[in-house]
Amino acid sequence: MGITGLIPFLEKASTKINIKDLKGCTVAIDTYCWLHRGAYGCAEKLSRGESTNIHILYCMKFVNMLLSLNIKPIMIFDGRHLPAKALTESRRRENRNQAKKRAAELLRLGQIDEAKVQMRRCIDITHDMVIELMKECRKRNVDCLVAPYEADAQLAYLNRKNVAQYVITEDSDLTLFGASRIIFKLDLTGNCLLVDAEKLHLAMGCKPENYSFDKFRNMCILSGCDYLDSLPGIGLAKACKFVLRIDDSDMESALKKLPRHLNLRNLVVSEDYISEFLKAEATFKFMYVYDPFQRKMVRLNEIPKDMKNFEVLCSNAGSLLDDEIAYNLALGNLNPFTLDKVDDWQPNSGYNSQVAVNDSKHQTSKLKHPSIWDLNFKPHNVKRQTSINAFTFRKIKYSSIDDSGELGDNNQDECHIASLYSMHSPPLKKSRSSESPDKLENFPIMIQSNRNPFAKSLSHSCEENNVTNSSDPDTLPRLRKLERLSKFERTVINDSKEIKSRFFTSNALLVQKLNKSEDNQEESGFSLIAKQSRKEGISPEEGNSNENFETLDLVEDNSHTEVDEISKDFEKTQNMYVSMEEFEFNNKKIVTTDTDIIEISDSELDLKSKTKRIIPRLGLPRKKSTNKMNGVADTNSQTRLSMFGFKKKELLKR
DNA sequence: TAGGGGTCTATAT
DNA sequence: TAGACCCCTA
Numbered sequence: 001m002g003i004t005g006l007i008p009f010l011e012k013a014s015t016k017i018n019i020k021d022l023k024g025c026t027v028a029i030d031t032y033c034w035l036h037r038g039a040y041g042c043a044e045k046l047s048r049g050e051s052t053n054i055h056i057l058y059c060m061k062f063v064n065m066l067l068s069l070n071i072k073p074i075m076i077f078d079g080r081h082l083p084a085k086a087l088t089e090s091r092r093r094e095n096r097n098q099a100k101k102r103a104a105e106l107l108r109l110g111q112i113d114e115a116k117v118q119m120r121r122c123i124d125i126t127h128d129m130v131i132e133l134m135k136e137c138r139k140r141n142v143d144c145l146v147a148p149y150e151a152d153a154q155l156a157y158l159n160r161k162n163v164a165q166y167v168i169t170e171d172s173d174l175t176l177f178g179a180s181r182i183i184f185k186l187d188l189t190g191n192c193l194l195v196d197a198e199k200l201h202l203a204m205g206c207k208p209e210n211y212s213f214d215k216f217r218n219m220c221i222l223s224g225c226d227y228l229d230s231l232p233g234i235g236l237a238k239a240c241k242f243v244l245r246i247d248d249s250d251m252e253s254a255l256k257k258l259p260r261h262l263n264l265r266n267l268v269v270s271e272d273y274i275s276e277f278l279k280a281e282a283t284f285k286f287m288y289v290y291d292p293f294q295r296k297m298v299r300l301n302e303i304p305k306d307m308k309n310f311e312v313l314c315s316n317a318g319s320l321l322d323d324e325i326a327y328n329l330a331l332g333n334l335n336p337f338t339l340d341k342v343d344d345w346q347p348n349s350g351y352n353s354q355v356a357v358n359d360s361k362h363q364t365s366k367l368k369h370p371s372i373w374d375l376n377f378k379p380h381n382v383k384r385q386t387s388i389n390a391f392t393f394r395k396i397k398y399s400s401i402d403d404s405g406e407l408g409d410n411n412q413d414e415c416h417i418a419s420l421y422s423m424h425s426p427p428l429k430k431s432r433s434s435e436s437p438d439k440l441e442n443f444p445i446m447i448q449s450n451r452n453p454f455a456k457s458l459s460h461s462c463e464e465n466n467v468t469n470s471s472d473p474d475t476l477p478r479l480r481k482l483e484r485l486s487k488f489e490r491t492v493i494n495d496s497k498e499i500k501s502r503f504f505t506s507n508a509l510l511v512q513k514l515n516k517s518e519d520n521q522e523e524s525g526f527s528l529i530a531k532q533s534r535k536e537g538i539s540p541e542e543g544n545s546n547e548n549f550e551t552l553d554l555v556e557d558n559s560h561t562e563v564d565e566i567s568k569d570f571e572k573t574q575n576m577y578v579s580m581e582e583f584e585f586n587n588k589k590i591v592t593t594d595t596d597i598i599e600i601s602d603s604e605l606d607l608k609s610k611t612k613r614i615i616p617r618l619g620l621p622r623k624k625s626t627n628k629m630n631g632v633a634d635t636n637s638q639t640r641l642s643m644f645g646f647k648k649k650e651l652l653k654r
Numbered sequence: 655t656a657g658g659g660g661t662c663t664a665t666a667t
Numbered sequence: 668t669a670g671a672c673c674c675c676t677a
Binding site for chain 1: 656657659664665666667
Binding site for chain 3: 004005007008033172264266
């Protein structure tokens, strides 16, 4: 059931991303969603009890996609049913049985198509399917874990412990368990929707100081969730209005005032509803999950010592199992409902290595990722990465490339300059290159659209909100400039080629980076142009001259990552896309991808054309731009953002 | 008119 | 499970 309408409600806290942006991260997956979708494709066979692995292959496509992108997946499966959901589960079981009967009847009548529809409705994900998928995952050393109860709570736990920096699901309930970064609607091209818990206040339409996660959770419970139906006439909008008006510390007394706050005089909030509400809240907060490091069940959140009546309130949040049972349940060795032994897999057993020997092509990936079942496993410090550009800003010391002539005498790095053109005014440092990984990890994610007004839609509601709320005195002039930009004709092109980030870099820097090889992962992102510069005999000093940029072949450069056999197999059959937008400006076609700005001539508009002109840094070739930009001079004191009507000087004045 | 609620449909290959 | 659509209600 989930929370009706929650995903659209969270629009302002959401960003469209591509899963490839999470390279190097760990993601925990609500695997039931994939299994269910996969089973839809072989519903007839499954309902007839025939052997099929289509649903397993479907899930493995996603797994392989993640592995190919150097993203570590952890597959989480639902465990036992909570008492709170007993009614829901029995309803579902009843519906499935009815659909089965109808399907059989329709088949007897020869109505095949109608029968197929009913067969799809009676799909049930069994523990046998789970074990089958687990075995496939183990061949690739992909960790699997059966949650003691709801997978949602387990996902949130792993997310909060930083075992998984992101979680993938289709179930909006997950937001209520406190996961910080949730990915919805992931498809096989990698496109998905990222909901960031740090932005939930935007969705609720309140200031960060007035927001609390308790308010958000209370709003969702009020609007109706798996553990409690909503009061009549209360949906997300009204629930939001209510929780923002009240003091969230005492819901018991606040709920009694709900009819008055919402002007719904006929609404009755019974004592029973209030106690069920408090139980639902406790279920979301204190559900049992499995901690693979302590190897025992723990509460999602610690129960406060001063909490009264917690035994009653937590009566729906699961019961504690013996450690040995909980361990084997988490490994998938027990049927969650009967607790009968159905498998005997143990971490680091011969079973796993034997598979790896027989299937040597998967050994590479096996070696890559430490297992959560390894006793020495520690959540590693993974750089959170949703924006390649954002990392580029931090890792490169731009102040050292003044000789490019682009930055003038302000001794500003391009990160700072970019910030002056950006919608926000975050505190910026001249260089982050010397910062520790921990500090980097804590750095808030900068979504591309916030940093690069050209790369994403300007009408994005999130950004509008930020602009409106900004107290920065420069906001209005910036808005006016952005209005100018928004007049450009923009069309979204879905088809594109992946290009590595060079957005704010100069050729000089690229070549320097290539020579120094300080950071292989970063370096390779630039290697295409840098190598080209070398080929053309361009020195770092002159590398910024656009004349040296001849037409380049847009060839994906995968040298930056260890692409194993799985990746290669996958990439043969899957096309990874980045979003691409096209501007028309002074009879030029300018295309911005997530990572680049590309100028293409009319004859090259076919995006499948092999040759396109790549513009290093921002904007157009210098020579052409000076003549055509409506009198906006392209001098040393001005970056190429001026191509779009921005003037640098006045913004950089101190 | 905004917002809630019920119903129907798609999900895969 | 989510989204679209339509209808109803305050």
